[in-house]
Amino acid sequence: MTIPMHRLGGRAFTHADSDDDETEREYDRLRDLAGQEAQKRNACFERSQEAYKAGDGAAAKELSNQGKRHAAQMDAYNQQASDFIFRANNAPGEVDEDEIDLHGQFVEEAERILRARIRADRNRGATNLFAIVGKGNHSANGVQRIKPAVERLCGELGLRYATDEDNTGRILINLQGGEAVMPPPGQQKPHHHQNYQQHTQPHHSGYPAQQQPQQGDDHGPSLLGLLARKLEKNCCIVM
Known part of the structure; x- marks a missing residue:
């Protein structure tokens, strides 16, 4: 799954009434990990194409599989970040029931x-x-x-x-x-x-x-x- 990297707002956690930025830091950590996996994925796919053009099918396949694993890990981190910040912003008392x-x-x-x-x-x-x-x-x-x-x-x-x-x-x-x-x-x-x-x-x-x-x-x-x-x-x- 490819998710457009455009999030809503300058701060992800919008209901903080104090200087506690722990929620924001955890959210950013998860998104950063997802971004790192995206970079690794792209690098693997690029090298896979190069190997394929060079006639090394085995290396191309292995690099492609590595890229897919990084892509799956990217999706996992993004899902964790999405779930984490949704729970924080929509906790009881933070928003009305509607x-x-x-x-x-x-x-x-x-x-x-x-x-x-x-x-x-x-x-x-x-x-x-x-x-x-x-x-x-x-x-x-x-x-x-x-x-x-x-x-x-x-x-x-x-x-x-x-x-x-x-x-x-x-x-x-x-x-x-x-x-x-x-x-x-x-x-x-x-x-x-x-x-x-x-x-x-x-x-x-x-x-x-x-x-x-x-x-x-x-x-x-x-x-x-x-x-x-x-x-x-x-x-x-x-x-």
């Missing part, structure tokens, strides 16, 4: 993870999913790679999605085929199994959307709503 953080993932990894999450959430009747894809500030040339991949996947699955014009690095996906409309800035998110009501703020959507006002204070969530959200998050952390 969110998935794709920071630190390569494009192909992000697609695979999101596809599996969409399938699982749809099967249990969930309506909405927020994919955290980043703003692209740290991507090469400022070009987002995960966001277009998520949009392509939504198109493939026939799902509607929406992004907010403030570019918070999130994509809202409607998992049940309905309209996807971002809540206004500062608006409290509804629970995982509720539909988002449409609102009057402009947004970017995978499909055109009708708009109507959303309930609640236009200047932000109510005090009761904030307290309920805080209690809900604390309960998740305890569990």
